[in-house]
Amino acid sequence: MTVPRVTRPHMPGYGTLPADQGTGLLPWSWALKRLTDSHDYWVATVWPDSRPHLMPVWAVWHDEALWFSSSRGARKVRNLEANPAVTVSTGDALNPVVAEGVAGVVRDSVSRQAFLDVVNAKYRTSYDLDFLNTDDTATVRVRPRWVFGLDESDFGGSPTRWDFT
Numbered sequence: 001m002t003v004p005r006v007t008r009p010h011m012p013g014y015g016t017l018p019a020d021q022g023t024g025l026l027p028w029s030w031a032l033k034r035l036t037d038s039h040d041y042w043v044a045t046v047w048p049d050s051r052p053h054l055m056p057v058w059a060v061w062h063d064e065a066l067w068f069s070s071s072r073g074a075r076k077v078r079n080l081e082a083n084p085a086v087t088v089s090t091g092d093a094l095n096p097v098v099a100e101g102v103a104g105v106v107r108d109s110v111s112r113q114a115f116l117d118v119v120n121a122k123y124r125t126s127y128d129l130d131f132l133n134t135d136d137t138a139t140v141r142v143r144p145r146w147v148f149g150l151d152e153s154d155f156g157g158s159p160t161r162w163d164f165t
Contacts, residue, residue, distance in 0.1 A: 002064055003028060004162035009148060011159055022157010031149045031162060034097040035061040038090035043068065045079035045086055053079055059088070060118040066099060066142040067106075067115045069132060077138045081105070086142055094152040101144040101164075112139045 006025050008016065041059040044052060055076050059068040066088050070077050080086060086103040089096055106112060112132050120127055132139055144164050151158035 002164065004147065004164045007161050007163065009159050009161040014156070016159050017157045023151060023154040024157065026149050026151060026158055026160040028162055030151070031097045031147055031160075032061070034090050034092065034095065034149070035066065035099070038092065038097075040091035041066070041068070042089045042091065043076055043086060044088070045076050046083050047075075047079055048082050058119070058123060060115065060122055062115060062118045065144070067118070067140065069115070069137055069139050072136055072138045077105070077140065080140065088142055096148075096150055098148045099142065099144040100146055101142045103140050103142045106139045106141050115139055
């Protein structure tokens with residue numbers, strides 16, 4: 001497992017404390033638990049004309065990336081094919097984990113089956129590879145460049161950024 005570099009993000013005007021005050025920097029395990037356990041996620045992409053696009057998805061954290069599937073014709077997938085920059089957030093606005101990264105459509109059956117195994121375990125589904133027919137469905141892997149987390153109970157003392165570059 002890659003352990004990202006951790007820092008206190010610069011948040012002018014928000015009253016954030018130095019990294020050694022309040023809760024202090026959150027451990028990567030705090031973010032990883034939320035990336036793994038969240039039921040719903042928000043995926044933000046960009047239309048070709050630069051308008052933002054935001055949609056909810058089911059997703060899983062697997063192999064140091066966030067994975068989801070979608071119809072190949074869905075706006076989010078078409079946006080990602082034109083511009084792979086993406087931001088994904090967990091569904092908890094009070095204790096958010098936000099990941100910015102690069103998305104790619106995964107086509108190999110071994111990786112797609114591994115994704116389905118994690119999806120089926122998490123969501124108690126029984127999808128098979130036919131569900132991810134590569135002509136109709138895209139399997140998307142988001143490799144994070146950075147991740148941001150915040151514990152609401154210590155708004156000023158917990159903001160943490162993990163860098164993967």
